[in-house]
Amino acid sequence: MIDPFLDDNPLSDIKSKDVEKLDYILVSHGHSDHFADCVKLAKKHDATVISTFELVSFCQQEEGVKKGHGMNIGGAYVFPFGRVKLTPALHTGSIDGDKNGAYTTDCCGFLISLDGGPTVYHAGDTALIMDLQLLQGRVDVALLPIGDNFTMGPEDAARAVEMIQPEVVIPMHYNTFELINQNPEAFREMVGDTARVEIMQPGGSYEL
Template sequence: MTARYGAVTVDWLGYATVRIEGRTGAVVYVDPGRYGVLEEYDARDGDLILVSHDHHYDPDGIRRVAHEDALVVVHEAVDADRIDRDVAQPESLPYTVERVRADETFVVGPLDLYTTPAYNEPGGPHTRANGEPYHPEGSGCGYGVTIDGATVFWPGDTDVLPVHEELDVDVFLPPIGGSFTMDRHEAAALAAAMEPGLVLPIHYDTFEALEADDEAFVVDVASRGVPVVLDR
């Protein structure tokens, strides 16, 4: 299934991997790869590749989606030396690589792009047993990209944060798996506060800790008067 909003099509490919394409042909991928979601995928058509944080950094996934002239945008904290997987530094990839902080705005060709903070609150509901956040502040970001007049927003692996309700978003891609991010209840409440044109949940059911009732999420969001779809 492909979700459509205005001139934009959005495909959830699994885990946090999303493909966004505008009517004019620009293609954006968000957090491509991990957990085998791109095992049989080799499109190499992406103009812009966005990587939110260490857990979603997958060089092989990037190679499967990026064309040779792609721009790869990576949060500044992503560091291969601190990742417990055998991965190369982003700058060693055969693409133009740009580092970003949270809370930046810039233009990439015909696309407008912004970043937002993405983290878990210390001592909050999405922390380790000792209260340590799975995603400390400064470890990653969310991305909003405007393509052919529609703004698609992926908040990253994060709790619901005050900044989210201030955003003007057309397509909202909330994580609903809980454990390491907002859960389906928190995401539904945020969707109602943001009032986007369309909600497409992602980042759930990849493994046991991310299991979520997506149909219950749809009912919850729809009952609040917000358009919502599933991409299975």
């Protein structure tokens, strides 16, 4: 699971209590709409939290999570399900619940090369950055934010697609709140023939 935000998410069709099995939780940063249910899910399922070193340290030292794997931007590690590399994400980065700011950390994205499967890029909450050009030719499926205000908007996300050149792009981080309301069909038109746009609905699935 990536960035668990279920219980307080007005669009989520499942809640943390509905998750039956969970081995790994990847967290791009500590804002509540990405981190909110991480600790309770990690404790309930004895799942391993994968994130930046500081965020994992917070989970283990302050919240009692048993399993964690801290990393840093640019680093990669091979897990049982595949290889994970942390990529840069330009976004502010506090940790929800860290009252003293002792665990302040950078945000990240994830380049996930699944064993026997495709390579998936989850951009996190990044703005449009030139680093995305380095992913060209390396990504099969890209998940990009289009909500604007807090992240890339549709126009910048379409430019990101041009930089990355994935086969498939899935828009994310939009319509959860009024401030980030967007029309994903408009984003599809902006992308054009550069990639296939898969628009997901809550509860939907996409087979990799």
